Amino acid sequence: MRWTRAFVPTLKEDPADAEVASHRLMVRAGMLRPLARGIYSYLPLLQRTLRKIERIVREELERIGATELMLPILHPAGLWRESGRWEVYGPLMMRLEDRHDRPYALGPTHEEVITDLARHELRSYRDLPLSLFQIQTKFRDEIRPRFGIMRAREFLMKDGYSFHADEESLREHYREYFDAYSRIFERCGLDFRAVEAASGAIGGEVNHEFMVLAETGESVVLACGACGYAATSERAEAVPAAHGLPPDHAPEPLERVETPGRTTVAEVAEQLAREPHEFVKTLLFEADGETVAVMARGDREVSEAKLESHLGAARLEMAGPARVREVTGAEVGFAGPHGLPGDIRIVADFSLAGRGDLVAGANETDFHVTGLEIGRDVEPDEWADVIELRGGDPCPRCDGELDESRGIEVGHIFDLGTKYSEAMGATFLDDAGEERPFLMGCYGLGVTRVAAAAVEQHHDDDGIVWPVPIAPYEVEILPLNMDSAEVVDTAERIYDACRAEGVETLLDDRDDRAGSKFADADLVGIPCRVVVGDRGLADGVVEVAFRAAKRDLERMPPEDAVDHVASRVRLERSGG
RNA sequence: CGGGGAGUAGCUCAGCCCGGUAGAGCACUACGUUCGGGACGUAGGGGUCGCAGGUUCAAAUCCUGUCUCCCCGACCA
Numbered sequence: 001m002r003w004t005r006a007f008v009p010t011l012k013e014d015p016a017d018a019e020v021a022s023h024r025l026m027v028r029a030g031m032l033r034p035l036a037r038g039i040y041s042y043l044p045l046l047q048r049t050l051r052k053i054e055r056i057v058r059e060e061l062e063r064i065g066a067t068e069l070m071l072p073i074l075h076p077a078g079l080w081r082e083s084g085r086w087e088v089y090g091p092l093m094m095r096l097e098d099r100h101d102r103p104y105a106l107g108p109t110h111e112e113v114i115t116d117l118a119r120h121e122l123r124s125y126r127d128l129p130l131s132l133f134q135i136q137t138k139f140r141d142e143i144r145p146r147f148g149i150m151r152a153r154e155f156l157m158k159d160g161y162s163f164h165a166d167e168e169s170l171r172e173h174y175r176e177y178f179d180a181y182s183r184i185f186e187r188c189g190l191d192f193r194a195v196e197a198a199s200g201a202i203g204g205e206v207n208h209e210f211m212v213l214a215e216t217g218e219s220v221v222l223a224c225g226a227c228g229y230a231a232t233s234e235r236a237e238a239v240p241a242a243h244g245l246p247p248d249h250a251p252e253p254l255e256r257v258e259t260p261g262r263t264t265v266a267e268v269a270e271q272l273a274r275e276p277h278e279f280v281k282t283l284l285f286e287a288d289g290e291t292v293a294v295m296a297r298g299d300r301e302v303s304e305a306k307l308e309s310h311l312g313a314a315r316l317e318m319a320g321p322a323r324v325r326e327v328t329g330a331e332v333g334f335a336g337p338h339g340l341p342g343d344i345r346i347v348a349d350f351s352l353a354g355r356g357d358l359v360a361g362a363n364e365t366d367f368h369v370t371g372l373e374i375g376r377d378v379e380p381d382e383w384a385d386v387i388e389l390r391g392g393d394p395c396p397r398c399d400g401e402l403d404e405s406r407g408i409e410v411g412h413i414f415d416l417g418t419k420y421s422e423a424m425g426a427t428f429l430d431d432a433g434e435e436r437p438f439l440m441g442c443y444g445l446g447v448t449r450v451a452a453a454a455v456e457q458h459h460d461d462d463g464i465v466w467p468v469p470i471a472p473y474e475v476e477i478l479p480l481n482m483d484s485a486e487v488v489d490t491a492e493r494i495y496d497a498c499r500a501e502g503v504e505t506l507l508d509d510r511d512d513r514a515g516s517k518f519a520d521a522d523l524v525g526i527p528c529r530v531v532v533g534d535r536g537l538a539d540g541v542v543e544v545a546f547r548a549a550k551r552d553l554e555r556m557p558p559e560d561a562v563d564h565v566a567s568r569v570r571l572e573r574s575g576g
Numbered sequence: 577c578g579g580g581g582a583g584u585a586g587c588u589c590a591g592c593c594c595g596g597u598a599g600a601g602c603a604c605u606a607c608g609u610u611c612g613g614g615a616c617g618u619a620g621g622g623g624u625c626g627c628a629g630g631u632u633c634a635a636a637u638c639c640u641g642u643c644u645c646c647c648c649g650a651c652c653a
Contacts (some may be wrong), residue, residue, distance in 0.1 A: 012602060012614065013588050017646055037645075092651065109653090143577090143651055157653050209653095218652085304650080317650080412653065446653030480612055515613045522613090533612055543612095 001473070003508045007044050009033075010520050020216045022455035023148025025464050029524045031472075038145025038153035045472040045524065046451065050156060052470045053188060053450050054135050056575070057158050060184045064176040066131040066160055071113045073137065077103035079112045083423045088314065094139045094153075106139035111420050111442060114161040118438060119426035125165040128428065128438075129173060133160030135447060147216070150408065150452040160443040165430060170439045174206070174415055177443050181210050181411050187575030188450055189467025190410070191457060195221055196231040197412065198305045206415035210445075211407030212453040221407045222389050226400030233404075234305035236389040237396040241353035243383050245375070252357045252371035254338075260366045263333020265298040268368055272359060275299075280352060280360040280372060282335040284324055287313035291327060293344050295337045295380060296387050297351035298359070303388040310347070310384045328363040336360035336369060338378040348380035349387050408453045409446075416440040464525030465547050469575035473506040475565050476526035480514040480533035490542065491532040494558050501566040522550070527572075528565045532558075 008030040018024035026032035031046035042050060058068065080086035080093075086105075094106040107113065114132065122130065138157045145153050160177070164170040178194065185192045190212045197209035209232060211221050220233035231237070262268045265279050279298025284291060285307065292311065296302050308316045321332050327344060328335045337346060337360060352358075358372040374380065391404030421427065421437035430436050451470070458465045468474060475498055479491035491507060498505040506526060508517050514533070521529055529550070531543040541555040544564055556564065 011587070016582095016588065019647085138653075140652075144647095144649090146647095151652075155653070159653085409653065444653050449653055478612095483611085513611055513613090513615065515611090515615080518613045520614080531612080535612065 001506050003506060003510050006506065008520075008524065009043070010523055018148065020147045020150065020456065021459050022150060022216075022452040025455055025459055025523070026148060026452070029464055032149060038142060038151070040149060040152060040154075042448075048472040049451050049454075049466070049470050050447055053447050054158070056184055056187050056469065057135065057445060057447070060180045060187075061133055061158075061160065064131070064173070064180050066133050066162075068134060069132050070134050070136065071107070071110050071117075073107050073139070075105045075107050075113060077105060079116055080105060083112050083115075083420055085112070092140050092142070094141050107136075108138055108140045109444070110134070110159055111161065111416075111440075112424070115420045115424045115426050115438075115440070118163055118421075119424060122163060122426075122428055122438070124428055125430045128163055128165045129169045131160060131162040131173060131441075133158060133443070147218075148452065149448045150216075150456075151218070152448065155449065156447040158445040158447055160441075160445075162441040162443075164439040164441070165428065165436075167439060170415060170441055174413065174441050177413050177441065178208065181413065181443075181445065184445070185210060185212070185410065185450075188454055188470050189458065189575060190450070190453060192410065193221065193223065193230055193407065195223070195407075196229075196235050198232060198234040198309065208413050209409050210411035210413075212410050212450075212457060213405055214408050214453065214456040215406055216456055217406035217408040219407050219409050220388075220390075221405050222391070222393070222402040223405070224395035224398060224400040224402055227395060227398040229395055229397040229400075229402075233388045233390070234303055236393075236402065238350050238385040238387065238389060239394050239396050240383075240385065241350045243348070243350070243353040243374070245354060245356050245373075249356050251373045251376060254369055254371045254373070254377055256362055256364075256367055256369055258366060259334075259368045262368075263331070268359065269298070272368075272370070274359055274370075278355075278357070278359055280337060280358045282337050282361060284319035284327060284335065285316055286319050286323070287311045287316045291319060291323065291344055293327075293335075293337060293340055293346045294349070294386060295346065295352055295374075295378075296349040297355075300349070300351050300387040302349070302386055306388075307347070307386045310386055328361070330361065330363050330365045330367075334361040334363065334365055334367060336363050336372070337374075337380070338369075338372060339363055346378065346380045346382075347386060348374065348383050350383060350385050351387055353383065408449065408456065410450050410453050411443075411445040413443045414441065416442050459525070462519070463523035466525045466527055467575065468527045468569060468572035471504075471525070471527050473526050474504045474569045474573070475528040475530060476506045476508060476521055476524070477530045477532065478508050478514075478517050478521060480517065480531065482509070482511045484534055486537055487532050487534060490537060490558055491530075494530055494532065494542070494562055497559075497562040498565065501562060503566050503569050522547070528569060530561050530565060 010030045011028045014024050015027045031043050033041045093108050096104050135158045162173050192210050192212045194208050194210050197207050222236040223230035259268050265276050269276050276299035281296045281298050283294045294302050324332050356373050359370050360372045362369045393402050418437040427435045427437050455464050477491050477495050479487045481487045495507045527547050529545045536542050542558050542561050543553045544561050545553050
């Protein structure tokens with residue numbers, strides 16, 4: 001392809017709103033343009049990368065016996081009401097009406113549609129197992145779209161669904177999917193880690209997220225270097241602690257202290273010269289209408305995801321200021337666990353186990369208490385694991401310690417069990433003639449997000465450094481002087497020869513200065529570069545360079561350059 | 577939804593405090609000089625200063641309202 005025909009509108013300046021490398025560089029490299037908040041046009045270079053990622057996904061999924069199909073984007077509301085998710089999914093779902101005022105949604109995911117298909121078409125255990133997938137645009141009206149293509153409202157996703165007659169078959173396919181995903185991300189050149197995760201709105205018990213490790217990732221991953229345990233911060237389990245006090249503990253008296261206007265742990269800690277870990281943080285939540293008080297150590301954050309799953313609540317939110325006043329009799333910031341109304345369920349986090357002489361809010365505006373003793377002043381209804389873990393916490397599986405890092409979630413696989421098949425009456429006849437719901441697996445992979453994650457991991461100050469398997473083109477040829485017939489002819493010859501070798505080649509045929517061409521080549525990040533200039537041609541050579549190590553130039557005759565580049569490309573093309 | 581900020585040329589922004597001819601850089605067009613790491617000169621095209629009211633002889637600038645966008649917190653591939 002010739003640059004002048006390729007439509008690559010590069011920019012010298014960074015877009016004002018781009019905060020992360022992938023967003024900034026994709027816009028500057030002429031790959032991405034915004035249409036509206038979280039909605040983007042994929043320009044030709046990005047489109048080529050996306051097609052390549054898709055090809056890798058198809059190859060690996062076909063290897064494990066999954067079959068591609070295409071499901072509708074427009075979903076009738078009735079289907080979502082059947083699964084109960086028309087309400088649960090809430091405003092995250094883009095909704096619209098047809099000319100008869102009938103409600104529809106733009107598909108944010110396809111469990112309902114595929115389950116509907118399965119219940120109509122799959123009758124017998126003889127039809128199973130069956131694994132289907134599609135690669136399609138998804139719509140999610142995200143609260144806060146961000147970071148360009150990394151968190152968009154319209155994005156490309158591969159979603160797969162499998163149907164099984166028994167647990168063993170589902171587990172086996174889940175394992176195959178796990179391995180297929182690992183191969184896909186390896187081939188895309190990503191440094192990733194599979195971790196245990198919370199299941200969120202999709203549901204089911206067992207599930208893994210595939211995280212690309214990156215500073216700019218939105219998820220926190222905790223991993224144990226000793227045993228290999230790894231989980232998201234929303235899922236990572238604390239070590240359950242015995243909650244009795246040590247036998248030699250001498251209780252302090254409960255004392256009330258005035259703390260005017262000091263509502264945060266940090267402010268009160270400063271005034272009293274106590275450490276945050278000596279505090280009890282008391283938070284009030286509304287869980288399906290019931291008010292729950294959560295006690296956690298003052299220096300830790302309560303995980304709403306863990307609390308939600310502990311309580312088995314469908315909807316969980318922090319109680320509003322009015323409710324806090326009603327329950328505690330004090331303004332927000334002065335809540336304590338003791339003396340709350342008897343009907344309030346109190347959940348204590350393990351982080352408080354074995355701790356006495358605590359500081360807490362006094363349930364009176366502008367007052368805190370010291371010397372609070374669990375068991376004497378407050379009796380929790382239950383102990384649970386509801387805080388977000390962080391680096392340095394003990395591993396729940398061994399004696400090791402957890403390390404904290406950030407990641408971009410590029411894939412998520414779920415063992416759904418019978419959640420959807422039961423809700424939607426999707427059944428088959430087993431070999432004993434009994435009607436049973438399908439066991440289902442569901443497997444998501446963000447195609448556009450993989451492209452963004454690849455840029456996050458592979459870039460430098462000058463631009464993108466594409467891994468060969470997903471690069472828009474494999475080789476770029478830079479004729480430095482379009483006025484020199486010899487330069488142009490040589491570049492054209494190399495261009496033709498590369499294409500004849502089956503190498504995907506971009507020829508920068510713009511009548512621009514060398515400096516611009518070098519700068520744009522760095523920005524766009526094609527892995528191999530052949531520079532054709534008067535200087536080299538005077539010695540009968542051209543220069544070959546690789547984007548990943550662009551200071552290393554090799555000078556060689558044009559014919560050798562083609563062989564050199566073609567063999568390098570063939571070596572790296574399949575990735576992994 | 578809550579909290580901050582911004583709307584001026586295609587892009588990045590200055591001008592606003594202190595009202596008086598609408599600007600710079602990049603991009604674009606033409607010509608010339610240049611030509612191996614984002615050249616330079618000359619000439620040019622491009623704006624109802626987000627929108628609606630108000631104050632004023634006069635509003636990008638002051639006031640009111642409104643819309644939109646961006647950033648920080650609750651979502652997920």
